[in-house]
Amino acid sequence: MPKTYADLLREARSQIREVTPQDVxxxxxxxxxxxxxxxxxxxxxxxxxxxxxxxxxxxxxQIEGAVPDRDAPxxxxxxxGVRSLFAAQTLEQLGYSNVASMSGGFQAWKSAGLPWxxxxxxxxxxxxxxxxxxxxxxxxxxxxAKLLQSKALFIGAGGLGSPAALYLAAAGVGTIGIVDFxxxxxxxxQRQILHTNDRVGERKxxxxxxxxxxxxxxxxxxxxxxxxxxxxxxxxxTGYDVVIDGTDTFETRYLLNDAAVAKGIPVIHASVFRFExxxxxxxxxxxxxxxxxxxxxxxxxxxxxCSVAGVLGVVPGIMGxxxxxxxxxxxxxxxxTLAGRLLLxxxxxxxxxxxxxxRDPACPVCSTEAVAARAEGHPxxxxxxxxxxxxxxxxxxxxx
Amino acid sequence: MSVVKIPTVLRPQVGGNKEVELGGATVGEVVxxxxxxxxxxxxxxxxxxxxxxxxxxVYVNGQDVRYLDGLATTxxxxxxxxxxxxxxxxxxxxx
Numbered sequence: 354m355p356k357t358y359a360d361l362l363r364e365a366r367s368q369i370r371e372v373t374p375q376d377v378x379x380x381x382x383x384x385x386x387x388x389x390x391x392x393x394x395x396x397x398x399x400x401x402x403x404x405x406x407x408x409x410x411x412x413x414x415q416i417e418g419a420v421p422d423r424d425a426p427x428x429x430x431x432x433x434g435v436r437s438l439f440a441a442q443t444l445e446q447l448g449y450s451n452v453a454s455m456s457g458g459f460q461a462w463k464s465a466g467l468p469w470x471x472x473x474x475x476x477x478x479x480x481x482x483x484x485x486x487x488x489x490x491x492x493x494x495x496x497x498a499k500l501l502q503s504k505a506l507f508i509g510a511g512g513l514g515s516p517a518a519l520y521l522a523a524a525g526v527g528t529i530g531i532v533d534f535x536x537x538x539x540x541x542x543q544r545q546i547l548h549t550n551d552r553v554g555e556r557k558x559x560x561x562x563x564x565x566x567x568x569x570x571x572x573x574x575x576x577x578x579x580x581x582x583x584x585x586x587x588x589x590x591t592g593y594d595v596v597i598d599g600t601d602t603f604e605t606r607y608l609l610n611d612a613a614v615a616k617g618i619p620v621i622h623a624s625v626f627r628f629e630x631x632x633x634x635x636x637x638x639x640x641x642x643x644x645x646x647x648x649x650x651x652x653x654x655x656x657x658x659c660s661v662a663g664v665l666g667v668v669p670g671i672m673g674x675x676x677x678x679x680x681x682x683x684x685x686x687x688x689x690t691l692a693g694r695l696l697l698x699x700x701x702x703x704x705x706x707x708x709x710x711x712r713d714p715a716c717p718v719c720s721t722e723a724v725a726a727r728a729e730g731h732p733x734x735x736x737x738x739x740x741x742x743x744x745x746x747x748x749x750x751x752x753x
Numbered sequence: 754m755s756v757v758k759i760p761t762v763l764r765p766q767v768g769g770n771k772e773v774e775l776g777g778a779t780v781g782e783v784v785x786x787x788x789x790x791x792x793x794x795x796x797x798x799x800x801x802x803x804x805x806x807x808x809x810x811v812y813v814n815g816q817d818v819r820y821l822d823g824l825a826t827t828x829x830x831x832x833x834x835x836x837x838x839x840x841x842x843x844x845x846x847x848x
Binding site for chain 1 (some may be wrong): 763797808810816820838841
């Protein structure tokens, strides 16, 4: 005898544990995965805070990716509490042992006056453009919306900045600022892939703007055609969520470090030399800063620039892409960054080596003492290039 | 014998070698053995009073010796001692 819808619903009710919206609201954060099984258009109208979205029609395909542990607690909900019961049966068939359905669904949740989020709505074109991001549970529409609202600043549109800016632009980072005062030179084109042959002699910030806008018109490109110096560093970096450091001088790097620490802005640092690269993420007060890592710059003969020593074009390419990866994690708020770790890349050996970094408790910029001194308007002196601090004290920007 | 990893910029001073094997029970002894074999390295690694220059970091098995025991950090057989100066090349512009 064929079963009716009423029979199936009765069976599902007898098999699946139901919880109320109040029960779900009272769950401690983090332990239980709450999954919205409605259609995309319903999710876009609003959903439970912190819920994942897997449409009922994709539950079988996507649940193992979203919840790998079959004994982990899962609560499903839909609009009225029916579809989530059937979806919960599917999870039980797949071996999930701790599945509940929220009775009354999202309607009951809203009627109970419980809080809900309205997702940032992406345009149809954005949904298509970023569809591969939207499919990843850790990014999704919320992560994409964060990227679209994010601001990333590139110091240098060169070998590191080129690949990093291209990928952040493609990823939909809403504002990309570029600090560069140089013009495109033929010798740049071996690796600086933002620029093109017909733009030799053109200002790099303009060339970068053309390439980025052609790739993704969602991105607002802000150009800063000036050299980063003590007088402008605060003004330039203010308002950015992350800085991608592609500088080539120690002066600029220390200047950027000191200002970014004071403002609490993360800096993704990379440097390259021939076949090798170094990379780390400086997140103020979470890990060390550049001065903790290298308290004083080396003499010039120990650290020649790329224009003297040369560099294999792919090395800044690879390191720049790793910078973009760090920036995306910082902006979306997922994963583990390289804060406290220095990653070395050797292109000839094809090896990555990881070194442990620590905060210097005596750091003149990021130590507790340094923070307190800045707050009082008397920043601690930092070493001047080529001279010990004791001989030539110098304070960035002077007292506030 | 520990394995001392030489950064590219210092390789010309150690016969082009990427790494050299040296004896020594502490970082100080390893550095002493290194600078004895390749005297031109001494001024780049050590200050006049014999301490490590601040612009060269030394890691033993991935840990910065500044946060271990500095030059007194013990080095066991087959440990990896890595010399690592800061790199300039951020590649923003040609100079």
